[in-house]
Amino acid sequence: MIDSPRPGAATRSFPSAVPVAVPISFLGLFFAWPVLTMFVDHLSWSTVADVVRDRSLRGIAWFTFWQAVASTVVTLGVGVPLTWATVRWTFPGVSLLRTISTVPFLMPAVVVAAGVLAIVPERGVGAILWAHLSFNVAVVVRVVGARWALVGATLEEAGASLGASPWRVFRLVTWPLLRDAVRNAASLVFVFCFSSFAVIAVLGGVTRRTLETEVFTQAVRLGDIPTATALALVQTAVVVAALWLGRQRREPVEIGAATETPRERHTRDRISAQWLPPVVAAACAAITVAPLVVVAVRSVRYAGNWTLVGWRALFDGTLARVGVDVLEVLAHSLVFAAVAVVIAVPLAMLTVRRESTSLVERLSLAPLLVSSVTLGLGLIVTFDSSPYDWRGATWLVPVVHAVVALPLAIYVLGPAVRAVGNDVLDAAADLGAGALRRWWSIQLPLVRPAVLRAAGISVAVSIGEFGATSFLARSGSMTIPIAIGQLLGRPGPLLQQAGFALVTLTALAIVVTTRSL
Amino acid sequence: MKKTLALLGAILVVTSCTGATESPGDSAQSGDVTLLAYDSFTPPEGIFSAFEDETGLRVNVVTGGDSGSVISKAILTAGNPEGDVLWGVDNTTFSRAEDAELFTDVAPVDEGDVCINYDKEWYASRTLEPPTSLDALITPTYKGQLVVQDPVNSSPGLAFLMATIAKYGDGWQNWWKALRANDVLVVSDWTSAYTVEFSGSSGKGRYPLVVSYGSSPPAEVLYAATPIDEPPTGVIESTCFRQTEYVGTLRGADNPDGAKKLMEFLLGRQFQESLPLSMFVFPVNPDAELPQLFQKFAVRVTDPLQIPADEIADKRDRWIDEWRAIVL
Numbered sequence: 001m002i003d004s005p006r007p008g009a010a011t012r013s014f015p016s017a018v019p020v021a022v023p024i025s026f027l028g029l030f031f032a033w034p035v036l037t038m039f040v041d042h043l044s045w046s047t048v049a050d051v052v053r054d055r056s057l058r059g060i061a062w063f064t065f066w067q068a069v070a071s072t073v074v075t076l077g078v079g080v081p082l083t084w085a086t087v088r089w090t091f092p093g094v095s096l097l098r099t100i101s102t103v104p105f106l107m108p109a110v111v112v113a114a115g116v117l118a119i120v121p122e123r124g125v126g127a128i129l130w131a132h133l134s135f136n137v138a139v140v141v142r143v144v145g146a147r148w149a150l151v152g153a154t155l156e157e158a159g160a161s162l163g164a165s166p167w168r169v170f171r172l173v174t175w176p177l178l179r180d181a182v183r184n185a186a187s188l189v190f191v192f193c194f195s196s197f198a199v200i201a202v203l204g205g206v207t208r209r210t211l212e213t214e215v216f217t218q219a220v221r222l223g224d225i226p227t228a229t230a231l232a233l234v235q236t237a238v239v240v241a242a243l244w245l246g247r248q249r250r251e252p253v254e255i256g257a258a259t260e261t262p263r264e265r266h267t268r269d270r271i272s273a274q275w276l277p278p279v280v281a282a283a284c285a286a287i288t289v290a291p292l293v294v295v296a297v298r299s300v301r302y303a304g305n306w307t308l309v310g311w312r313a314l315f316d317g318t319l320a321r322v323g324v325d326v327l328e329v330l331a332h333s334l335v336f337a338a339v340a341v342v343i344a345v346p347l348a349m350l351t352v353r354r355e356s357t358s359l360v361e362r363l364s365l366a367p368l369l370v371s372s373v374t375l376g377l378g379l380i381v382t383f384d385s386s387p388y389d390w391r392g393a394t395w396l397v398p399v400v401h402a403v404v405a406l407p408l409a410i411y412v413l414g415p416a417v418r419a420v421g422n423d424v425l426d427a428a429a430d431l432g433a434g435a436l437r438r439w440w441s442i443q444l445p446l447v448r449p450a451v452l453r454a455a456g457i458s459v460a461v462s463i464g465e466f467g468a469t470s471f472l473a474r475s476g477s478m479t480i481p482i483a484i485g486q487l488l489g490r491p492g493p494l495l496q497q498a499g500f501a502l503v504t505l506t507a508l509a510i511v512v513t514t515r516s517l
Numbered sequence: 518m519k520k521t522l523a524l525l526g527a528i529l530v531v532t533s534c535t536g537a538t539e540s541p542g543d544s545a546q547s548g549d550v551t552l553l554a555y556d557s558f559t560p561p562e563g564i565f566s567a568f569e570d571e572t573g574l575r576v577n578v579v580t581g582g583d584s585g586s587v588i589s590k591a592i593l594t595a596g597n598p599e600g601d602v603l604w605g606v607d608n609t610t611f612s613r614a615e616d617a618e619l620f621t622d623v624a625p626v627d628e629g630d631v632c633i634n635y636d637k638e639w640y641a642s643r644t645l646e647p648p649t650s651l652d653a654l655i656t657p658t659y660k661g662q663l664v665v666q667d668p669v670n671s672s673p674g675l676a677f678l679m680a681t682i683a684k685y686g687d688g689w690q691n692w693w694k695a696l697r698a699n700d701v702l703v704v705s706d707w708t709s710a711y712t713v714e715f716s717g718s719s720g721k722g723r724y725p726l727v728v729s730y731g732s733s734p735p736a737e738v739l740y741a742a743t744p745i746d747e748p749p750t751g752v753i754e755s756t757c758f759r760q761t762e763y764v765g766t767l768r769g770a771d772n773p774d775g776a777k778k779l780m781e782f783l784l785g786r787q788f789q790e791s792l793p794l795s796m797f798v799f800p801v802n803p804d805a806e807l808p809q810l811f812q813k814f815a816v817r818v819t820d821p822l823q824i825p826a827d828e829i830a831d832k833r834d835r836w837i838d839e840w841r842a843i844v845l
Contacts, residue, residue, distance in 0.1 A: 114713070117709075117713060123704075201670070201705050201706070202705065202706075202709060204705075205703070205704065205705070206667045206670075206703045206704065206705055206844075206845055207845050217669055217670065219589060220582075220585045220586050220589045221585050221669050221670060222669070222834065222837075223588070223589055223592060223613050225589075225593065302719070302742045303721065303742070307742060307743075309742050309743070310742075320562055321559070321561070321794070321795060322557075322559050322795075323557075323558075323559030377589070377590070377593060380590055380593060380594060380599070381593050381594065384594060384597055384599075385597065391599050392551075392579055392599060470581070470582045470586065471581060471582055471586060471590060472581055473553070473579045473580070473581040473599050473600075474579065474580055474581055475577055475578060475579045475580075482556055485556070486556060486557060486559075488708055488712060489557065489707065489708045490557070490736070490740075491711060491712075491718060491729065491730075491733045491736040491737060491740070491797075492718075492719075492736045492737060492739060492740025492741070493718060493719035493737070493740065493741060493742040494740035494741060494742050495740050496712055496718075496719035496720075497719070497742055
């Protein structure tokens, strides 16, 4: 009787022998410890009280909040239709459109901001919203797409064949299944916009400040670490409160038809207006990538003429004089991204539970809620003495990338894992399949698209991460965002052209590599 | 799936190989000396090989963030530093280093001027003379032409605020009020100001006057998109504020002897002569010769605006607060 499964044993997502202790220890060591060290060493309640009482800081907190809400709304407004058009339908170029609209997320935010500034000459809220939209549409596509790909077409077709209008089918059949994922995506985008740094710094001018920019200002520019940690604490409290208020009671949703393979569902003959998906996809993608396109055009255009000097400079050795070796930089970034994926994706799989969002899963989202300045500085003061003297270790860079990527990987995997029907797994258990077998033969194939998306988003985070990484000591391991910052941050048109060329090259490389995933 | 597995396999191979070769953090042997610097510390390749051959030390250059980040990190880790020698403190931030007793030994290593640059073509095409003084900037002739950086966020921005305080003393606040009324554009950082808003460089922006460096014109020639003989920009010499950068041995350094030797090398003629074309600053070693390009186009004024470091230390934060209240 030992092999006979207990009732409900199949509801675990992965073999119970695999402990959740692994992700917990990972986050404990590389996230909680450094951040707590900062808070314990530098936080005083009187400073927190000063910060809370400060009128101008209250104004900053309010602006931070409402721009994040507005940014989330516009991002969903473009991201959800785009996901619908590119995940539900198939037409020539669909995967290209889906891929290119996720590219801005991979770019350093500075670059997206520079692109927006080239289109909208005025700094301000409009420019900030566009940059946030461009940057975050990828989140919606990845998170909602992972779920939408699992919504069985047979359900929708059943609805339609019973005479329901497309809108009614969407409202009564599709939306209840998607709601979780949309809410997840919205919370993520909100958190990103709430803690956005580079976009605000470039596009906000000097009057639009957010809590994150103010933490950086206090810690790095003014050297006031106590005020900075107090602000970071307030920032975390506000974002946690906002997420808590925005949460809704979760209703368990099961998708019986989730066993279909994605290909079978991507048909276009169920819609009368066949032109609609391509047009929606193209329009949304255009809004999203326009800032990057502008940068790409800049890379081959200078002072009204077409020119390739920037591209030539990337490879003819000119940039060695400013310490940038493009091939080496690209290689470093790819290796870091690979390591981050190898860490983050398995950890996410260990964390996600089938029955509901577990406490562990919720706790593991914490890296999104704490300012990256605090994490970056915390790493340096924590891992500073033997046997933890890891401050200058190159491997720390992709490890930090994995810390930041893990919550996103979990966001992508969670809804997909929970969408797999219990009946399938229970049936397998009844037939005597062990936990490992059930996981390998049934669970994994079903959530594979989501696993790949989780890997993609981890690559994205790794390549674009600038906040915490920028504080880590690096010896000859420049990443792409830092190289771009170096090129754009010096006088000389040639270096600017080379910087824009590097952005374009990176974007192209990303399109090619993530399409193969 | 096969493709994915193959890719994953390749990734693992790559990472395990590179993992073996790159671990600067582990290599703190007595034969190493670690130089901490900001990201834009870019000496010519191979510059340290003569030093390494002569002393048997290996120089490990470690960068991490911009100047402000590097200083903040050094202060947080004072006494147990990430390296032996720190490059990146200047006269406007020197007080922060002093307060934290960062250094056991410190010396000026290079200098340069922060000055307003102008777009020659913009003024020539309007048959207008570029301004020649800070006074002129608040007159209607030059309304809406200047872009400056936020002194909180930007080191040239802070230097320019110092320039106006050095020039006007207690009257500096009135000058800034007038400048604000004259439609000055304030942006957060040098990159936005010089490469986006300024009309005389790559961004072809709308503002013909920008706060930058006395050494920006030769950079425009060296890194021109198409070869040019003359820089398209000029420097308004009466607006120049002197920035001096320091290099120091960090308190608690693992290798203080190596640090001492490295400091000597950084102040020596060979390294000092490499500074202008690699980092666009002037050497402090009087024996160092300037390259042609610098002799011709770079500006180092003889009588720059200056404020003593201890006065900056006392009043820097207050000045910044007052500036914010006036301009933002």
